[in-house]
Amino acid sequence: MSSFQRLRQIALAVILTWGWKRAIVAMAAGALSVLALAPFNAWPVLFITFPVLVWLIDGAGAGRLGGVPAAALTGYWFGLGYFVPGLYWIGYAFFVEADVFAWLTPFAVLGLPAYLSIFTGLGFALARLLWTKDATRILALAASLTVAEWLRGHALTGFPWNAFGYALSEPLPLAQMASLIGQWGMTFLTVAIFASPAVLIDRTPDRRMAWRVPAAAVALLIVMAIFGAIRMSLHPTTMVAGAKLRLMQPNLQQDARFNYAAKAEVMKKYLALSDRASGPQSTGVSAATILIWPESAFPFFLTREADAMAQIAELLPKGTVLITGPVRAPDLPPGTRNGAARAAGAGGAACAAADLLRGDFPRRGWRERRATPGLDREPHQ
Numbered sequence: 001m002s003s004f005q006r007l008r009q010i011a012l013a014v015i016l017t018w019g020w021k022r023a024i025v026a027m028a029a030g031a032l033s034v035l036a037l038a039p040f041n042a043w044p045v046l047f048i049t050f051p052v053l054v055w056l057i058d059g060a061g062a063g064r065l066g067g068v069p070a071a072a073l074t075g076y077w078f079g080l081g082y083f084v085p086g087l088y089w090i091g092y093a094f095f096v097e098a099d100v101f102a103w104l105t106p107f108a109v110l111g112l113p114a115y116l117s118i119f120t121g122l123g124f125a126l127a128r129l130l131w132t133k134d135a136t137r138i139l140a141l142a143a144s145l146t147v148a149e150w151l152r153g154h155a156l157t158g159f160p161w162n163a164f165g166y167a168l169s170e171p172l173p174l175a176q177m178a179s180l181i182g183q184w185g186m187t188f189l190t191v192a193i194f195a196s197p198a199v200l201i202d203r204t205p206d207r208r209m210a211w212r213v214p215a216a217a218v219a220l221l222i223v224m225a226i227f228g229a230i231r232m233s234l235h236p237t238t239m240v241a242g243a244k245l246r247l248m249q250p251n252l253q254q255d256a257r258f259n260y261a262a263k264a265e266v267m268k269k270y271l272a273l274s275d276r277a278s279g280p281q282s283t284g285v286s287a288a289t290i291l292i293w294p295e296s297a298f299p300f301f302l303t304r305e306a307d308a309m310a311q312i313a314e315l316l317p318k319g320t321v322l323i324t325g326p327v328r329a330p331d332l333p334p335g336t337r338n339g340a341a342r343a344a345g346a347g348g349a350a351c352a353a354a355d356l357l358r359g360d361f362p363r364r365g366w367r368e369r370r371a372t373p374g375l376d377r378e379p380h381q
Contacts (some may be wrong), residue, residue: 004200011201014052015059017304022350023077025058030081036167037086043167046194054141055200058130075124079117086162087113096258116152116159123148132310135199140225142192149187166189173228174221189224246288248274260299267308270297271315286317295325302326 001009004340006153017025029049036043056074063070091105127144131137145164153160165186169175178186196217200210251271275284285291302308303326316322 008201011051013056017056017059018062021023022056022059022074025052026077027076027081028327029053029056030078030083031085033082034162037162038170039332041170043170043194046190047197050191050195051198052183053124054195055201056132057124057141059136059183060124060128061131065250066128067131068125072121072125073123076117076121078124079120080113081115082120083116083162084110087116112159119148119152119155120145122151135202138192138195138199138213141195142188142348146184146188146193150184152212153183155251163187167194168224171225173225176228176231177224179231189220192197193220243290244288245292246282246285247292249294258299263298263300263305263308267311268300271311274315285315286319290321290323291311291316293322296327297324298326311351 014025019038029052032045034040039149051257054209056078057067057071060067060070060074064261088109091109092110094105123145126139127141130140130144132140149160149163149165152158153163160183163183165183167190168177168186177189181189194217196214199213200288202210206211248270250266250273252266252269270293274293275286277283281287298305298308300308312322
């Protein structure tokens with residue numbers, strides 16, 4: 001049996017699969033597709049899983065109403081297989097105060113993927129409506145899933161996490177095409193390129209014709225890589241002379257990261273780690289020009305805690321920049337919440353609304369505010 005005959009035999013088995021076996025095939029294809037994303041970045045696996053999608057939609061035509069309901073259900077199962085392993089980490093949040101919230105973990109880990117899979121099902125249904133018997137059905141699938149992904153990224157505030165187009169974000173030259181066509185254009189190309197081997201089983205008068213579609217897809221990948229390499233060479237990375245970074249990762253437990261009662265413990269650990277000597281040429285924070293703390297670093301609104309601001313002021317020497325990500329107080333102006341705060345030693349003052357904190361901002365102002373909880377804006381000048 002030739003390689004083509006084996007491939008056709010596998011494809012026919014997928015096309016003719018029905019019932020619970022069809023659901024398992026779709027979910028397995030979805031689960032394997034997650035390997036194309038970070039941290040694995042094994043995007044060639046999509047050359048195996050996306051043709052399966054084409055064959056499943058081919059087989060959906062045996063159902064009622066032109067196969068649209070069967071295609072939608074198949075898409076739903078694929079989405080569930082794709083989103084559950086891709087979004088399992090959401091469940092970690094429920095282990096904060098696990099004795100109270102841990103029982104909700106299965107509802108979060110399965111509930112959100114169950115909702116997001118509706119969009120994948122809609123994409124498959126639309127593809128079935130546009131389906132053809134030749135290679136153009138690959139474009140129908142790419143366009144339909146791009147529309148579905150766009151809806152997923154916008155409906156009900158949107159959640160475009162793990163969009164199919166992210167598969168081509170590594171290696172970096174491939175990602176440069178996004179500068180021209182954006183995320184949704186990348187999603188279209190991802191589906192079209194990786195689904196192309198499905199046409200190898202199509203009956204054509206000349207077998208060489210069937211190879212033209214996947215060959216064109218591979219050629220497009222090569223062109224994308226060349227374009228990206230040229231673009232990156234025209235915009236080389238530049239280094240800033242004299243910059244010394246110091247990254248502080250406290251590895252806090254979840255119950256401490258979001259627990260206001262752990263405020264003193266969190267600040268003590270941050271300050272100690274930030275100023276700890278890590279080698280003969282890194283004697284502490286004074287040896288760094290930029291100090292970086294994590295996002296969502298504080299279990300409190302930083303701009304409302306004058307004592308924490310004073311501790312930061314005492315830590316930072318003049319000329320050192322602190323970059324961190326505190327959650328913004330809800331009474332701050334729109335656009336300043338959940339942003340990154342910066343603290344720089346340039347002789348200015350702390351300014352919460354502008355996300356700018358100075359490494360040598362007036363310490364006296366923040367010390368005075370320790371006993372004045374009502375003050376949660378700029379310090380005294």
